[in-house]
Amino acid sequence: MTFRSGRLKTPVLFDINLEIRHSEFVAIMGPSGCGKSTLMHILGLMLSPTSGKVYLDGCETSILRKNGRSLLRREKIGFVFQRFNLLPTLTARQNIAIAERIRGHQLDGQISNALESVGMADKAHYKPGQLSIGQQQRIAIARAISHRPELILADEPTGNLDSANSERILQLFREVHQQSGVTVVMITHSPSAARWADRVVRMTDGKILND
Ligand SMILES: Nc1ncnc2c1ncn2[C@@H]1O[C@H](COP(=O)(O)OP(=O)(O)OP(=O)(O)O)[C@@H](O)[C@H]1O
Ligand SMILES: [Mg+2]
Numbered sequence: 001m002t003f004r005s006g007r008l009k010t011p012v013l014f015d016i017n018l019e020i021r022h023s024e025f026v027a028i029m030g031p032s033g034c035g036k037s038t039l040m041h042i043l044g045l046m047l048s049p050t051s052g053k054v055y056l057d058g059c060e061t062s063i064l065r066k067n068g069r070s071l072l073r074r075e076k077i078g079f080v081f082q083r084f085n086l087l088p089t090l091t092a093r094q095n096i097a098i099a100e101r102i103r104g105h106q107l108d109g110q111i112s113n114a115l116e117s118v119g120m121a122d123k124a125h126y127k128p129g130q131l132s133i134g135q136q137q138r139i140a141i142a143r144a145i146s147h148r149p150e151l152i153l154a155d156e157p158t159g160n161l162d163s164a165n166s167e168r169i170l171q172l173f174r175e176v177h178q179q180s181g182v183t184v185v186m187i188t189h190s191p192s193a194a195r196w197a198d199r200v201v202r203m204t205d206g207k208i209l210n211d
Contacts, residue, residue: 001052003038012038013206023181027194030203036187037082037155043185044079044153045069074103078144080154084136086128092139093124096146103147114146117172134160141169145176154186158193170196
């Protein structure tokens with residue numbers, strides 16, 4: 001698969017050939033700007049490759065309409081964005097609830113559990129602007145896991161956390177991965193975070209260096 005970005009068609013990803021198996025815990029590492037987030041957006045069906053194919057659960061995703069891809073993404077994937085993408089006017093709980101409502105779920109218990117599991121139960125009624133960056137990151141993680149996705153795509157999920165909270169999040173990913181066989185793909189710059197994964201994919205300059 002290759003990807004060229006923007007109107008100038010700047011090449012970002014070249015000859016990417018990556019298979020992630022069900023129930024794997026994979027870390028993606030590589031220098032800033034090498035294309036990790038872009039690859040993650042393609043895995044999360046938010047971007048389409050310029051050439052090549054993306055399969056999810058055996059389904060070739062380019063044959064789906066935009067709506068079909070959105071539906072698949074909403075149901076199967078939990079995405080932790082590098083910049084969190086929380087809605088500023090909503091509280092932490094509402095940020096999670098709105099994602100659930102779009103899915104047609106209304107599971108207050110699951111939202112509370114998700115907030116609890118990232119250590120943010122007591123800040124449920126705070127808005128993103130009233131939270132520290134690390135706390136916002138934990139809300140973004142709670143939002144990604146609350147619907148119990150089959151695939152968690154997390155873009156530097158511990159990038160803003162202290163060591164105790166990093167450990168908590170990695171432990172959480174490990175637990176959902178071991179208990180329910182969730183597939184986890186996590187971008188990280190931290191070798192100690194990558195050690196939690198079963199497999200490390202290294203990228204450089206838009207290519208996979210080794211796997
Ligand atoms: N919308 C865009 N238009 C043009 N180029 C883009 C666009 N988005 C990303 N790029 C380019 O793609 C390359 C890869 O960006 P990407 O965000 O995937 O890197 P990254 O590996 O996630 O970096 P970091 O570790 O800093 O988050 C960069 O050179 C960037 O300039
Ligand atoms: Mg990035």
